[in-house]
Amino acid sequence: MSEQVTPEFVSRPLNPPVRPVPAQPSQARTTEAEPNPADAAAVPSGQTEPVPEGGAADAPRQPAAPLRAETDSLADAHKSPWASAPAAGSTGGTEGDDADQRRRDDGYLADMASSVPLAAGEDGRDDMALAREIHSAVEPKDIFDRWRVEDLFQGTREIKRYRTQRVALPDAARFNAIVMLLMPYKNVFKLEAAKTAVMYLGREPEAREQARKFLRSYDITDAAINAQAAELHARSIAAMDRLIAQGQTRRSSIVREVERDKRRADKAKAKKSKPEQPDQRELALH
Numbered sequence: 001m002s003e004q005v006t007p008e009f010v011s012r013p014l015n016p017p018v019r020p021v022p023a024q025p026s027q028a029r030t031t032e033a034e035p036n037p038a039d040a041a042a043v044p045s046g047q048t049e050p051v052p053e054g055g056a057a058d059a060p061r062q063p064a065a066p067l068r069a070e071t072d073s074l075a076d077a078h079k080s081p082w083a084s085a086p087a088a089g090s091t092g093g094t095e096g097d098d099a100d101q102r103r104r105d106d107g108y109l110a111d112m113a114s115s116v117p118l119a120a121g122e123d124g125r126d127d128m129a130l131a132r133e134i135h136s137a138v139e140p141k142d143i144f145d146r147w148r149v150e151d152l153f154q155g156t157r158e159i160k161r162y163r164t165q166r167v168a169l170p171d172a173a174r175f176n177a178i179v180m181l182l183m184p185y186k187n188v189f190k191l192e193a194a195k196t197a198v199m200y201l202g203r204e205p206e207a208r209e210q211a212r213k214f215l216r217s218y219d220i221t222d223a224a225i226n227a228q229a230a231e232l233h234a235r236s237i238a239a240m241d242r243l244i245a246q247g248q249t250r251r252s253s254i255v256r257e258v259e260r261d262k263r264r265a266d267k268a269k270a271k272k273s274k275p276e277q278p279d280q281r282e283l284a285l286h
Contacts, residue, residue: 177228
């Protein structure tokens with residue numbers, strides 16, 4: 001009988017270990033040598049490290065200097081006139097800083113005054129003086145205070161405009177008012193109401209005096225003419241009165257806010273400047 005041979009099984013790992021590849025000379029890492037105290041002592045003042053003997057070509061490249069100065073100048077160029085403005089009432093700046101601040105304030109106030117549109121007949125000569133008065137009273141310290149200055153300035157201009165228009169509208173209707181007041185006497189005296197109104201409002205002294213005497217004889221005074229003219233535009237005048245009242249309400253609320261902030265600032269300043277007193281010892285009751 002033939003003898004059976006048992007096969008031998010050789011076990012091999014599925015993932016054989018990878019042999020490390022030796023590093024090439026070009027890929028070998030280089031470590032920086034620690035500075036020698038003797039070499040550091042030989043470095044002259046104003047030079048960061050010694051220059052090798054090979055010359056400037058072998059010298060290590062110096063790091064680029066930070067561009068902080070250029071960045072600061074660019075940031076200053078994009079700053080608004082109010083970005084570096086000192087707080088109102090501060091005395092920390094020099095005289096030159098105060099002059100620059102005044103120039104910035106005048107430029108800002110001039111732009112604000114010129115931004116308000118002018119209606120026909122308005123000259124705006126007093127706008128700059130009004131803006132300076134409001135700016136001096138508010139003493140703006142930040143953007144919110146400057147918004148208050150703008151709101152007060154524009155609100156005051158609108159109130160003045162509405163008041164002027166409220167008086168000008170009835171004054172322009174005086175001709176129609178005189179005609180309407182003379183209509184009851186048209187058939188009695190056989191007069192022309194329009195002609196009498198033209199004589200009364202005209203520039204000829206004799207005709208004007210004749211028409212005035214006729215109107216006064218029937219108690220038609222300037223007050224009656226103005227009242228009748230206002231009645232012709234009653235709805236428009238009522239609308240302007242509401243606009244004036246709303247503008248005054250807004251202006252009063254802003255003024256109260258400014259005064260309240262000033263009182264708080266004064267209290268904080270007084271509390272800060274007041275010396276602290278030591279606690280008094282309580283007296284024993286006998």
